[in-house]
Amino acid sequence: GAGVSQSPRYKVAKRGQDVALRCDPISGHVSLFWYQQALGQGPEFLTYFQNEAQLDKSGLPSDRFFAERPEGSVSTLKIQRTQQEDSAVYLCASSLDGLAGASSYNEQFFGPGTRLTVL
């Protein structure tokens, strides 16, 4: 496809369940980002991949959150033993490269997000 896609678009989980959120970045994009956006707030950085390497996971809120990108393309964000405070929209973005600097190569393109509701 032409853009970043995410699935599922909506997920309802019971507290304690494990969930897996998928992100398909734009083909050829080196960098992939995950963000968490709580209701009424701006997105918060979770983690960053360059190809298959997870270079920064400093934003993951707890060890229940795990992300992977084993072949450097599709990424999965997994949340174990979900809690109500995990309810948010999870956004994925990709860029051609992620190096700092004003270049069109590091413009981030966003997916539609997955809205997770934990009951």
Place this chain on the structure above:
Amino acid sequence: KNEVEQSPQNLTAQEGEFITINCSYSVGISALHWLQQHPGGGIVSLFMLSSGKKKHGRLIATINIQEKHSSLHITASHPRDSAVYICAVESDSNYQLIWGAGTKLIIKP
């Protein structure tokens, strides 16, 4: 104090009005982004700029690096422009985006 401040937080205007949304930041940046978020969560990148001015259709974005300030303008506003507009900056020390809180824009017919 937040590193990226947007104003106003909420803006309601009539169709056809000229809209201005402001963004001020306090960190060194390599680029500034304006993004649009519709209900449902999807985010669309509108502009990425590091100097001067960019125009796309009815949207104009300007940035003043010395004053650490950017504006997003919408000319001839239309109800379909109703959305949350977010300013985000790329720190010049890493790749992470620092997000503003967003401006909720409602354009009434």
